[in-house]
Amino acid sequence: MNTILKTEKLRVEFKTRQLGKATTKVALNGLDLAVQAGEVFGFLGPNGAGKTTTMNVLLGFIQPTGGAAYLFGIDVRQPIARQRIGYLPELTYYYKFLNAEEILRFYAKIFKIPNAEAEKRIDFVLKLVELQHARKRLIKTYSKGMQQRVGLAQALINNPDLLILDEPTSGLDPVGRMKVRSIIQRLKNEGRTVFFSSHEMGEVETICDRIAIINNGELKAVGSVSEISSQHGANLEKAFLDIIGFQPEAVA
Amino acid sequence: MKIICAVAGVAVKELYRRKEFYVLLIVTILICLVMGSVNVFNDDKVIRYLKELALLLIWISTLIIAITTTARQIPAEKEQRTLLPLLAKPLSRNQLIVGKFLGCWVACGLALICFYIFFGALAASREHAWPLLNYFQAALLHWFALGVVVALALFGSLVFAAPSSNSTICFVIVATILCLGRYLDAVALAQSEPIRSIFYAIYFAIPHLEIPFGMRNLIVHNWPLVEWKFIALDAIYLLAYIALFLAAACLVFRRKPVN
Ligand SMILES: Nc1ncnc2c1ncn2[C@@H]1O[C@H](COP(=O)(O)OP(=O)(O)OP(=O)(O)O)[C@@H](O)[C@H]1O
Ligand SMILES: [Mg+2]
Numbered sequence: 263m264n265t266i267l268k269t270e271k272l273r274v275e276f277k278t279r280q281l282g283k284a285t286t287k288v289a290l291n292g293l294d295l296a297v298q299a300g301e302v303f304g305f306l307g308p309n310g311a312g313k314t315t316t317m318n319v320l321l322g323f324i325q326p327t328g329g330a331a332y333l334f335g336i337d338v339r340q341p342i343a344r345q346r347i348g349y350l351p352e353l354t355y356y357y358k359f360l361n362a363e364e365i366l367r368f369y370a371k372i373f374k375i376p377n378a379e380a381e382k383r384i385d386f387v388l389k390l391v392e393l394q395h396a397r398k399r400l401i402k403t404y405s406k407g408m409q410q411r412v413g414l415a416q417a418l419i420n421n422p423d424l425l426i427l428d429e430p431t432s433g434l435d436p437v438g439r440m441k442v443r444s445i446i447q448r449l450k451n452e453g454r455t456v457f458f459s460s461h462e463m464g465e466v467e468t469i470c471d472r473i474a475i476i477n478n479g480e481l482k483a484v485g486s487v488s489e490i491s492s493q494h495g496a497n498l499e500k501a502f503l504d505i506i507g508f509q510p511e512a513v514a
Numbered sequence: 515m516k517i518i519c520a521v522a523g524v525a526v527k528e529l530y531r532r533k534e535f536y537v538l539l540i541v542t543i544l545i546c547l548v549m550g551s552v553n554v555f556n557d558d559k560v561i562r563y564l565k566e567l568a569l570l571l572i573w574i575s576t577l578i579i580a581i582t583t584t585a586r587q588i589p590a591e592k593e594q595r596t597l598l599p600l601l602a603k604p605l606s607r608n609q610l611i612v613g614k615f616l617g618c619w620v621a622c623g624l625a626l627i628c629f630y631i632f633f634g635a636l637a638a639s640r641e642h643a644w645p646l647l648n649y650f651q652a653a654l655l656h657w658f659a660l661g662v663v664v665a666l667a668l669f670g671s672l673v674f675a676a677p678s679s680n681s682t683i684c685f686v687i688v689a690t691i692l693c694l695g696r697y698l699d700a701v702a703l704a705q706s707e708p709i710r711s712i713f714y715a716i717y718f719a720i721p722h723l724e725i726p727f728g729m730r731n732l733i734v735h736n737w738p739l740v741e742w743k744f745i746a747l748d749a750i751y752l753l754a755y756i757a758l759f760l761a762a763a764c765l766v767f768r769r770k771p772v773n
Contacts, residue, residue, distance in 0.1 A: 316771070321602045324771040341606045355594045357524065359531040371520035374601040417601055428604075443521035 266334060266424050266455050267297035267320065273328035274315050274479070289315040290479040292329070297457050299423075302450050304470035304487075305459040308506055312479040313459040316354055317428055321349055333424065345373070348417035353427040354409060358402040360450065362393055362412050365401065366419055373420040380419075387415040407438050414442065425449065427458035431465060442467055463499045477506040516611040517605050525617025527622070529583055535625055538575040542629065545571060546636055562734055563638045568636055569730040572629045573656070573692075579625050580660045584618045584667035585669045586689035589677045597772055608764045615668055615760055622660045626653055637733075645736070651745055652733050658752040663688055672766045673675045687722065695724040695731035721755040 274290040290312045297303045307313050318324045319331050321340050354391040356365050363384060388394050391411040396404065401412065409498035410433060417425060430446075439462075446456050446469055460466055466473060467487050474484040476484035482505045483490055487498055494501035546568045549648055601607070605761075630653045638644055646712040663684065670680040694701075702713030725748055732740065 318771075318773045321598075323598065323601060323773050325769055341604045343604075344602060345604040347602070349599060350601075351595060351598040353595055354599065355596065356594055356599075357528075358594070359528050360524070368524055369519055369599075371602060372517050372600075372605050374516055413599070417535075 264299040265296050266277060266299050267295065267303075267332070268335075268459055269293050269295045269316065269319070269329065269331045272319060272326050272331060273314070273321060274312070274324065275327045280448075288479055290319070293479065293481055295474060295481070295484075297455060299455055300450070300453050301471045302446060302456045303458070304465065304466040304473035305457060305476070306461075306473055306502060307459075307476040311476045311506075313476065314428055315479075316476075317349075317426055317459070320426060320435070321347075346420070346423045348422035348425045349411045350425075350427045350430055352432075354413040356401045356409065356412055358400065361398050361400050362388065362404075362415070363397045365412065366416060369416050369419050372458035375420065383419060383421065385389045387418045390418065391415045392441070407434055408436070410434060414445065422454070424455045424457065429455065429459055429461065431460065431462060439465065447489055463502065464496075467498050469476075475502060475505050482506065495507065518616060520614025521605070521610060522617035522620060525583075525587060525614055525619045528772050529579075529618075529621040529625070534582065535579055538579060539625070539628055539632070542568070542571045542575050543632055546632075564640070565633075565637055565734045566730070568633050569669075570625075570733065572633060573727065573730070576622060576626055576629065576656070577663060577685070577688060578769070580618065580622045580663045581667045581681050581688070583621060584664045585671050585677045585681045585684065587614045587618065587668070588671045591674075592772065600611055601772060607767050611668065611760060611763050611767060615665055615756075615763075618664045618668070619657075619661050622664060623657050626657055626660070641736075641751075646739075647739055648733055651740055652726075652729040653744060655729050655748055655752075658749050658756075659723045659726040660754045662723060662752050665756045665763070669759045669763040669766070672763055672770065691720055691723050691729050693724075695720060695722050696728075721752065723752075726752070745772070 272290050272293040272295075273288070276287045276289055278285055278287055281420070293312070293316060295316070305313050307318070320333060320338055321344065325339075331338045333347060338344075347365065348466050352372045357368075360368070366384045367380060370383065377382060381389065389447070390399050391414050393408065393411055393415065401409065404412065410430075414430065417427065425446075427446075431442050434442065443465060446458070449456055450469075470487055471491065472484065472486050475482045477488070483501075485493075485495075490505075491498045491501045494504045496504070546564065547562055549567055566575055588597070591600065600610070613755060630649055634646075634649055666687070667680065667684045670684055671677060674680040674683065695717075698713060698717040700709050701724070702717060729740075
């Protein structure tokens, strides 16, 4: 099998100050992940587990304290590792003084897509996320859901082989969520790899081939949805709570 | 190169889609026109004052444009979180810095052209002459000086978290250089030893922006052209500072976490 995304003993520490005292927060602790070509891989964990941090390392936004990460076998510290990926950040805002079309054109230039091809690609992705009608409007006039869709469009502009999506459906209405899911499904059918984080168990159950569950920066479980849920003799949500060590009595 | 141009293009677009540039241009024009209308006696000296004032206003306006536009580039990308999707593309951080610099510098150049055209029209309305080459010399060095300011502000925007404090610091530095830069060696001479060396060191370390600033006088007093050799030398001198500040900016940004 062809491993497209890989982390080896990834460790990230954040130096923070609390009441003037320097403390070290370990966000990722020896994380090993491997995502194979053509998979839809769900990345789960409670708030603050380290999902976004993992993606930040994969995209070269932060340097790991230890370990290494590779995309397509290339060390993530090299910009070229990002040539064939699309990325949707957790919270997205785009240049307010540009319209959707101009933003996509700008990003297409960074990928060095020839102009004629870029225009075709822009038409295609705008149609895919259903923003055709608003393509010439400034982004600051967009609703949150529309901005999220611009985010998805920019992630797809280079026809990526690997998509890294940080909570792609958060903040969307049920119709929006369904559309994002169908886009992911479609990408999967085209043989692309999708690595995404989510808090929506239902969504994860329907579209993921495999999932990983992390807690406090450590990998707790990895496998297909059915494997993981059957190991815990329950549905995915119960299994998830079990794995992260959540005690229902503690709440009650 | 295509990547750098793309980044620069967005920065230029931002400048002309924002209002500040037009406001400054209009304010400068208005002040000059009001002052110009005072000239009832058609006195030859008054036009000099008017030209002097216009050039001073142009310098102040372009410095404001250069510093404020540049200082907010990267902080705004961070704050609006546009930096993440951008850096997730195959562009290196150095390309981003150079692109931002070029964009701001070109934007300043475009603003400068507008200002100098206005200035030329203002002067011609009184003196009926268009000494284009003199204007070109002054504007060229002015543009290179703004390049140094842009590079400085870009470097500052990576060091200081808040764009406002960065802008203020840049203004103070640039204003100090413009006003005091050329007296610094004289000041140094008047000091006793350890302090004298420090002043000399500062004198040689700072970019002498007062040289392009002084080109104003040549236009105001209708002095002849400066030898091109000296213009070229000064441009190269300023270019060296641009390179220095950009290199420093790249170095600071290289390993900085963005999240
Ligand atoms: N820049 C930072 N400085 C200090 N601590 C940080 C920083 N970024 C993240 N952390 C800490 O690292 C841990 C992991 O955060 P991360 O954002 O990766 O969580 P997450 O799994 O994405 O959570 P969520 O589901 O809420 O998005 C958290 O405890 C967070 O407080
Ligand atoms: Mg997160």
